[in-house]
Each structure stands twice: as C-alpha cells, then as structure tokens.
Amino acid sequence: MKPLTLNFRNKAAETMGDKQVQQSLEHVYTGFFKGRLEAAGDTPEWEELRDKGKAIKDHTIAHLDYYLGMLADNVEKNGGSVYFAENADEARQHIIDLAHARNIKTIIKSKSMVSEEMALAESLNDEGFETVETDLGEYIIQLAGETPYHLIAPAVHKSRLEVAELLDDNYKSGDRVPDATELTMMAREKLRGVFARADMSVTGVNFAVAESGSIALVTNEGNGRMSTTVPRVHVAVMGMEKIVPSIQDLSTMLRILIRSATGQRISTYVTMVNGARASDEEEGPEEFHLVIMNNGRQNLLADPQLRESLNCIRCGACLNACPVYRKVGGHAYGWVYPGPIGSIVTPVMTGLKDAHNLPAASSLCGACLDACPVKINIPRMLLELRHRTAEGSADTAERTSSKAERGIWKLWRAGMMGRKRFDLGARLSWLLLRPMAKNGWLKKTPPPISRWTSTRDFPIMASSSLRSKLSKRTKKAKS
Amino acid sequence: MVDQVSTSVGESTFDILKHLGLTVDFLDDQTCCGQPAFNSGFRSEARPVAARFIKLFEQVNGPIVVPSGSCAAMVRNYYGDLFRDDPQMAERAKQVGERLFELTEFISRYFGVDAITGKLNDSATYHKCCHLLREIGMNEEPIEMLSNIDGLKMTTLERADVCCGFGGAFSVKMSDISSAILDEKLDFIEATGANIVIAADSGCVFQMQGGLRRRGSSVQVVHIAEVLAKSLRNVISTESAE
Numbered sequence: 001m002k003p004l005t006l007n008f009r010n011k012a013a014e015t016m017g018d019k020q021v022q023q024s025l026e027h028v029y030t031g032f033f034k035g036r037l038e039a040a041g042d043t044p045e046w047e048e049l050r051d052k053g054k055a056i057k058d059h060t061i062a063h064l065d066y067y068l069g070m071l072a073d074n075v076e077k078n079g080g081s082v083y084f085a086e087n088a089d090e091a092r093q094h095i096i097d098l099a100h101a102r103n104i105k106t107i108i109k110s111k112s113m114v115s116e117e118m119a120l121a122e123s124l125n126d127e128g129f130e131t132v133e134t135d136l137g138e139y140i141i142q143l144a145g146e147t148p149y150h151l152i153a154p155a156v157h158k159s160r161l162e163v164a165e166l167l168d169d170n171y172k173s174g175d176r177v178p179d180a181t182e183l184t185m186m187a188r189e190k191l192r193g194v195f196a197r198a199d200m201s202v203t204g205v206n207f208a209v210a211e212s213g214s215i216a217l218v219t220n221e222g223n224g225r226m227s228t229t230v231p232r233v234h235v236a237v238m239g240m241e242k243i244v245p246s247i248q249d250l251s252t253m254l255r256i257l258i259r260s261a262t263g264q265r266i267s268t269y270v271t272m273v274n275g276a277r278a279s280d281e282e283e284g285p286e287e288f289h290l291v292i293m294n295n296g297r298q299n300l301l302a303d304p305q306l307r308e309s310l311n312c313i314r315c316g317a318c319l320n321a322c323p324v325y326r327k328v329g330g331h332a333y334g335w336v337y338p339g340p341i342g343s344i345v346t347p348v349m350t351g352l353k354d355a356h357n358l359p360a361a362s363s364l365c366g367a368c369l370d371a372c373p374v375k376i377n378i379p380r381m382l383l384e385l386r387h388r389t390a391e392g393s394a395d396t397a398e399r400t401s402s403k404a405e406r407g408i409w410k411l412w413r414a415g416m417m418g419r420k421r422f423d424l425g426a427r428l429s430w431l432l433l434r435p436m437a438k439n440g441w442l443k444k445t446p447p448p449i450s451r452w453t454s455t456r457d458f459p460i461m462a463s464s465s466l467r468s469k470l471s472k473r474t475k476k477a478k479s
Numbered sequence: 480m481v482d483q484v485s486t487s488v489g490e491s492t493f494d495i496l497k498h499l500g501l502t503v504d505f506l507d508d509q510t511c512c513g514q515p516a517f518n519s520g521f522r523s524e525a526r527p528v529a530a531r532f533i534k535l536f537e538q539v540n541g542p543i544v545v546p547s548g549s550c551a552a553m554v555r556n557y558y559g560d561l562f563r564d565d566p567q568m569a570e571r572a573k574q575v576g577e578r579l580f581e582l583t584e585f586i587s588r589y590f591g592v593d594a595i596t597g598k599l600n601d602s603a604t605y606h607k608c609c610h611l612l613r614e615i616g617m618n619e620e621p622i623e624m625l626s627n628i629d630g631l632k633m634t635t636l637e638r639a640d641v642c643c644g645f646g647g648a649f650s651v652k653m654s655d656i657s658s659a660i661l662d663e664k665l666d667f668i669e670a671t672g673a674n675i676v677i678a679a680d681s682g683c684v685f686q687m688q689g690g691l692r693r694r695g696s697s698v699q700v701v702h703i704a705e706v707l708a709k710s711l712r713n714v715i716s717t718e719s720a721e
Contacts (some may be wrong), residue, residue, distance in 0.1 A: 009653075016659050029638075323642045327659040361653055363646025363660065364518060366613035380560065383518065390520025401520070409521040416510045416528045426483040441692055451651045455658040456689030459484055466482045466489035470505050473490075 001088075001119045001147065005334035005346060005355035012328035012361070024157045025326050028150070033320040035263020036371065043259065053256045054374045056249045057311035064301065067210040067243050068292065074213025078275035080288035084240075091293045092118040095202065095235055096127050098289060102233055104129055104200040110219065110227040111135035112204025113314060114237045116148060116336040117295055120202065132194045134223035136187055140166055149330035150338065151316035152261050157329055191223070201227040201285075205238035206313075207253055208290070211246045215290070217271040218258060224271045234285040236273070240292050241301075241310040253313060256373040260315040296349035305384045309344045311374045318368035318378060324361050333358060340368035340378045347385055356400040359385035408448075423465055430461040480681045481546060482509070488681055491708030492546045492582055498711050499590055508535055514553040517561055519648045529554075529561055530568060536575050543579040546704045547680050548611025549647075551581040556614050581611055582704055583621045583679060592623040597710025598717065600630040604673040605703075606664070606687065607640045608680040621679060621703055628710045636676075637667045643678075645686035661690045668698060676700045 004011075015021055040046045060067055072082040085091035095118075099107065107129045109121055121142060124131040133142040137154040141147065143166040148154030155163070164171050164178035167186050171178075203224060205215045215236050217224040228234055244250050258267050277284035300310050319325045319339030330338035334355070335346045343362065347355035359382045368378040390406075392399030415425045436442055441457040444450070452458050481489045489505075496503045512532050516525035532554070536543055545551050558572035586594055605625060611617045618640075626633055644650065644660030651657075664687065668676050674697075678684050681702060688700040 013655055016655060323644065323660045323663075324656055327656055360649070361656060363609070363642050363644055363649050363657065365609035365642035365646070367609070367640075367642065370613055383520070383557070383560070386518070386520030387522050388520070391523055405519075406521070409516050409519065409524045412516060413524040413528060416513075417531060419508045419510060422483075422510045441689070448651055451654040452689070454654060455693065456661070456686065457692040458689060459685050461483050462486040464486070466486040467505065467507055469486055469490060470493060471507070 001116055001336055003335045003346070003350035003354065005350060005358060007334055008328075008332050008355075008357040008361065011332040011334070015329040015332055016327055020159055021157045021329055022327075024159060025329060028153075028156060028320050028326055032153070032262065032316065033371075036260050036317055036320065037263075039259040039263040039265065042265075043255075046259075049252060049256050050373055050375055052252050053313075054311065056244060056252060057313075057374050058308075060243055060245060060249075061241060061301070061307065061310045064240065064243070067245055068240060070210040070245075071208050071213060071243055072290075072292075074210065075275065075288075075290050076213075078213045078288075079278070080213070080275040080290055082290045082292065085291055085293045085295070087295045088118040088293065091237065091291050091295070092120060092123055094291060095120065095237075096124065098233070098235060099124070099127070099129055099200055102200070102287075104233065106130040106132070106194065106198045107200045107202060108194055108198040108223075108227050108231065109133050109138070110201070110203040110217070110224045111138050111154070112202070112237055113148070113151060113336055114204060114239050114293055115202060117293070118237075120237075124202075129200075130194075132191070132198075134191055134195070134221075134227060135219070136184060136221055136223075139187055139191065143167070147331065147336070150319055151314050153316070195226050195230055198227075198231045200233040200235065201231045202235045202237060203227050205236050205242050205290075206257065207250050208238055208243045209245075209247055209250050210243055212274065214272050214274045216250055216254070217273070218254065218261075218267045218269070219271065220262070220264075220268040222269055225269055228271055228273050229284055232286045233289070234273070234276070234287065235289045235291060237291045237293065240294055240297050241312075257313050257315050260313075260317040260371070260373040299348050300345065303348070306344060306348060306381055308376050309341065309348075309381060311376050312341050312345070313374060314341075315373055317371040317373060318376075321367040321371035323363065323365060323367065328361065340382070341376070344378060344381045344385065352385065352388060352398045353400055356389040359383075359389065419467075423467075426461050426465060430463065433460045485681045485684065485702065488546050488702045488704050491702070491704040492544065494708045494711065495582070495586070495595065495704060496544060499586070499594060504539065506535055506539065512550050512553045513561070514550060514557075515647055517553065517557060522561060526561055529558060529572070533558075533568070533571050533575050536579075537571065541578070542585065543575070544582055544585050545579065546582045546702065547682075548581045548584075548608055548615045548617065549680050549682065551579060551584070552610045552614030554579050581615050581617065581679070583611070583624060584615055584617050587617070587620040587624065592620050593627050595624060595707050595711065596627050596629070596714075597707065598629040598713040599706065599710040601675055602632040602634065602673045603675045603677050603706070604634045604636040604668065604671040605639060606636055606643060606668075606676055606678045606683065608678050608683045609642050611679045612640055617679075621677075625677060625703070625706065628706070631706075631710070632673075634671045634673050636671055638664075643683050643686050645680075645682045647682060650682075650686060657686075658690070661686060665690050665694060665696075669696060674698065675706075677703050677706050679703045 133139045140155040149157045160178040206218045207216045276288040325339040333342045343358040388398045390401045437460045445453045513525035513529035555576040562569040643664045644657040
C-alpha cells in the first residue's frame with residue numbers, strides 16, 4: 001500500500017467534520033474500550049498476564065533469528081513451504097506466482113493487516129484472480145474500495161445505512177430500516193458461493209508457534225476456519241515479529257489478545273493450523289505455504305529506542321483508548337496501521353519525513369500505554385520520534401522542523417537559563433498583551449498562539465510573578 | 480506557568496504546605512523543568528534547562544513539591560531519557576526526582592487524604608489530569624481529598640480520565656484536534672451541572688477554562704491547590720469571626 005502519511009492534517013480535518021463518522025467512532029469507546037476494561041476487571045491475574053505477555057515478547061524479539069529458524073524448520077517438517085520476503089513487493093509477487101503456477105481461479109482472503117502492506121487483494125484481482133475478502137468488515141471495505149479503518153474493526157466508520165447500500169444491489173435509501181442481522185445474512189449468502197468455488201486462500205497469522213510450526217488464527221465469523229480448510233491451497237502471511245516460542249506462550253498471548261481486542265474471554269473461533277492435509281487425512285488443503293515478511297521490520301529491530309514496538313500483537317486497544325484516534329479516525333494515519341502504534345511503526349516502515357505529523361499528533365496522555373496488553377511504552381517512543389523530526393538523529397534527512405520552530409525553542413532556552421531574563425520576558429509579554437485582554441483572557445492573539453485562540457480564550461500573564469508575590473509576603477511577615 | 484500566569488496556584492500551594500506545619504522555601508532562581516522543549520523533540524534545548532533545574536534543587540535538602548503532575552512526571556520519568564548519554568547527570572536527576580512530589584501525591588502519602596478539612600460551599604466535579612493519573616498514579620486520592628471539604632458537593636464527571644486535549648505544544652500545533660477532544664470534555668463537564676471543575680495541572684485548567692469561556696459558559700475551572708487553600712481560609716475566617 002502506498003503511504004499517504006503526508007496528508008495527515010487534511011484527512012484528519014475531513015474526518016472531524018464528518019458527523020456520521022464521528023458518531024460511528026463513538027462505538028470504539030463505548031464498545032471496544034469499555035469491553036476491554038470489563039474483561040480485564042473480570043480477570044484477577046490481569047496485570048500478571050500483561051507482564052507475562054511482555055516477557056514472552058521481549059524474549060522472542062531478542063532471539064528472533066533463532067525462533068524464526070525454528071518456525072521455518074517445523075513448518076517444513078509438517079510438509080509446508082516457507083518463504084522469507086524482504087519487502088511487500090517480493091511477498092506479493094511470490095503469492096501471485098504461486099497462484100499462476102497452480103492455475104488458481106478464485107482466492108478467498110481472511111483478515112490480514114500484513115496483506116494490506118502488499119495491497120494484496122487489489123493486486124490479485126488485477127492479475128485476473130477473483131479475490132474476495134471473507135471477513136465481514138473487510139468485505140464491506142472491499143466493496144467500498146477503501147482500506148481498513150481499524151486493526152480489528154475495518155469498517156467501524158461505516159453506518160448501517162452505508163453498509164446496506166454497499167451490500168444490497170436493490171437497496172434504495174429510505175426504503176426500510178437497515179437491520180444488522182439481515183445485512184449479515186445477505187453477506188453470508190453471497191460469501192457461501194465464493195467459499196465453495198475458491199481454490200486458494202490467503203489468511204493472516206495472529207501467532208506462529210515456533211516449537212510446533214503451527215499458526216493460530218482468531219476470528220469471530222468462522223471465515224478463518226473455512227479459509228484454512230476448504231480451498232486446496234492455503235497461503236498464510238505474517239510479519240516476522242508475529243511469533244511465540246511455545247504452545248504455552250500461545251495460550252498466554254491468546255488470553256490477553258482477545259480480551260484486549262474485543263473484551264471477549266475467547267473469540268468464537270480459534271483456529272490452529274499445522275500445515276496441509278497429511279496423506280492419511282481426508283480433508284484440508286493439499287498445500288500450505290507460509291510467507292514471512294520483513295518490509296521494514298528489520299529497521300525497528302535494529303533500533304534500540306523503537307524495538308519494543310515489535311512486541312505489538314495488533315489488538316487495537318491503543319486505538320480504542322486514544323482520544324486522537326477517536327477524532328481523526330483510521331484513514332488520517334495514511335498507511336496500514338493507524339492509531340498510537342501506527343504513529344510509531346508507520347514512520348519507520350514508510351519514512352519519517354513524510355510521516356512527521358504522526359508522532360506529533362498526540363497529547364501524550366498515556367492512555368495507550370495503560371491499555372496495551374504487553375505494556376509497550378508508546379508515549380516514550382512518540383517522544384523519541386519527535387526528537388528525530390525536531391533535531392534529526394544520525395540521519396538528518398529525518399529532520400522536518402522549520403527554521404522558525406528551531407528559532408523559537410532556542411529563544412525559549414535563552415529565556416529559561418536565567419531568572420532575570422525569565423521575568424523580563426514574562427513582563428514584556430504582559431505589557432504587550434494586557435491592553436488586548438479582558439478579565440485576564442484574550443480572544444485574539446498574534447501567531448503562533450492565534451491557533452489556540454481560534455477556538456479557545458487564552459490566559460495572560462499575572463501582573464507580577466509568584467516569586468515577587470511570595471517575597472512581598474515574606475517582607476510583610478518580617479516587618 | 481505557575482510562576483508567571485497562575486500565581487495563585489503557587490500561593491495556594493505555599494499556604495497548604497504551611498498549614499500542614501511545614502517550613503516552605505521558594506527557590507527564587509527557578510524557571511522551568513524543560514518539559515515544553517523536550518515534548519516538542521528539542522532535547523538539546525531542554526537539556527541545559529533541565530540541568531539548571533537539577534543543580535538548583537541539589538542545593539537544598541528535603542522534599543520538593545510541585546503543583547503539577549506533568550512537571551513531576553518530566554523530572555521523575557523522563558529526565559532519564561533526556562540524559563541517557565550522560566550517566567552522571569542521569570544519576571543526579573534520579574536523586575532529585577526521588578525527593579520530588581506532586582502536591583496531592585505529597586499530601587496523601589505523608590499526611591493522608593483527610594489531612595485538609597476545610598469548608599467551601601459550592602458544587603464541583605473533578606477532571607483527572609493525564610500525567611497525574613498515569614505518570615504519577617494519583618487516581619481517586621484527589622477526589623477523596625476534595626470530599627473531605629465541608630459543604631463541597633462533588634458530582635462524578637463522565638469519562639473523567641479521558642484527556643482534555645491540552646498536551647502542551649500539541650494544543651497549538653494541532654489546534655483543531657486538540658479542540659475536538661476538548662469539545663467532548665466540555666460537553667461532559669456541562670452535563671454535570673457543577674459550578675466548578677477542579678483539575679490538578681495548570682495547562683489543563685487553561686485549556687478547559689479557555690474553551691468554556693469561548694462557549695459563553697459560566698463554569699469556572701480551578702486548580703485543586705486553589706480549592707484546598709480557599710477551603711482552609713474559609714475555616715480560619717469563620718473561626719476568627721466567632
């Protein structure tokens with residue numbers, strides 16, 4: 001997928017002005033956010049589970065080469081093939097080649113954010129394969145020609161009316177009240193036929209288990225199970241960080257993933273795949289292929305300040321907790337991964353220069369860290385990226401701060417380095433602003449504070465500093 | 480901010496600490512902890528200001544109390560990052576940080592949440608400022624403290640722990656997003672029907688008050704130090720009247 005990160009401000013403004021989308025985004029809080037809180041509250045060992053999850057991920061990422069090797073060995077032992085793709089182009093081409101070589105006609109996809117990095121469904125359709133998303137949300141998005149809005153709820157921004165218009169060819173606005181169950185049945189009917197004729201599937205991977213060479217899929221609609229059993233070829237795609245050492249670790253990760261994602265104790269389906277059908281088995285795919293993708297993850301791995309972001313299990317809890325995401329929506333972030341975690345991985349995977357607004361778009365409230373099931377310190381990493389955009393690290397191509405901005409902070413420092421200057425600066429501002437103020441507040445100010453006063457009144461300085469007030473008091477007390 | 484804009488927050492902090500029987504010293508030379516530049520990414524500008532802060536407060540003993548969870552979090556939780564290439568300075572920062580407390584944290588830890596028993600006839604609601612809540616860990620303590628004030632009717636604020644949208648330079652740099660987040664907060668505030676909103680960080684106070692004023696609302700946003708100090712003054716004035 002082509003990054004559109006440079007467009008952050010415009011897209012954010014557009015979303016904030018869209019009443020319907022704002023209403024849909026409410027569900028992110030009332031549904032997902034509250035659901036997670038409730039599920040966590042009902043799990044007495046919740047904090048221990050989070051610590052355990054963090055420890056598992058820290059360990060795995062620290063020994064990623066070792067576990068990837070183990071995973072590849074075991075997948076092959078189980079009769080599957082493994083392909084390491086350096087980038088999205090390689091991964092996509094590999095899958096296209098696989099499909100061509102096997103004379104595939106119809107491909108069904110189950111939800112996968114990694115496949116979005118490759119814009120896979122679109123590319124497969126362009127190659128002439130009938131390619132259909134089978135997750136209901138993804139299906140709606142595919143019909144609308146859009147990209148996912150949320151890590152686990154791709155169509156969360158769509159109203160029921162819009163979904164009705166997309167799903168029902170005969171739908172006429174105002175005809176009847178769109179009913180969620182009826183719409184789901186409509187999609188189900190359409191998708192059944194596709195499932196039956198599909199000869200290849202592409203699924204994501206929630207976790208790959210190194211010791212057994214298996215993959216685990218978490219779904220609520222059963223489309224994951226259909227995709228991994230019906231077609232004769234199954235291709236699973238994963239980012240190289242989506243790995244756990246053992247089945248025991250998987251059980252810990254599933255408990256925190258599902259609770260953090262939807263607030264469920266367990267999803268309707270948890271599918272484990274150990275590869276293709278064995279010679280003595282009657283059902284299942286004939287071939288299993290695992291595609292493991294780098295696509296910039298190596299950059300995160302090599303970066304001690306940002307490596308922790310590879311611990312992410314894509315539950316979406318930080319999105320639901322984020323007051324900024326809940327206003328600007330998923331598309332503003334301009335690439336596959338939205339929200340707080342997206343503001344860290346997107347700049348590194350697609351380039352910080354264009355994505356410089358992403359780490360800036362945060363009030364640093366810390367709700368993301370609170371919500372993260374593996375305690376990823378997102379605010380710390382946002383600050384790190386801000387530092388790089390402001391002052392540039394080793395590679396100065398990262399620096400996007402303007403000369404004026406750098407000048408302001410230099411001036412700020414000068415003012416803060418001596419008490420006399422500090423007082424003088426404050427007194428001068430007071431003299432300057434006082435004539436414009438009413439009851440200590442300003443309605444209009446010169447730039448850059450004018451951006452504040454466009455929506456809020458601004459307080460002026462006090463008539464004298466706290467220091468002088470306190471010293472007057474002390475003198476009074478002494479006399 | 481407290482030194483030059485909301486001086487009454489500083490005076491109130493002073494009064495509260497004195498009421499608790501402490502000798503309070505205000506270091507005349509102090510300016511800023513460096514957070515604004517640090518949060519904007521300008522670490523090389525923040526570093527000397529932070530170093531100045533450390534050196535200044537190394538010269539005095541005893542606890543350092545600040546009426547801001549945000550400044551407290553900067554010193555305690557982020558100086559380590561700021562000085563990560565200077566272990567000696569990082570260690571000095573840590574030692575100053577161990578003596579530094581946010582006001583409500585200091586009171587509840589060393590004097591208890593029922594230490595301030597003032598009097599104030601009003602109706603209020605409490606907004607949980609992000610850094611005090613998540614970086615310092617004060618959640619219900621300030622509310623308990625306020626509930627001990629005689630005559631103060633507290634109403635629960637819906638989504639009290641959701642950010643007001645301030646975020647320092649973010650409120651100017653991304654003004655439209657900051658305002659959209661604020662709008663949601665102000666709707667919940669107005670729904671409580673309370674006369675005053677109490678918060679523990681001056682930046683958040685300005686953001687919410689600035690927004691309420693622009694809406695034409697008469698709701699006042701006040702810093703918790705001001706409320707506590709005022710409630711104490713009310714008791715003293717009643718006593719002297721009697």
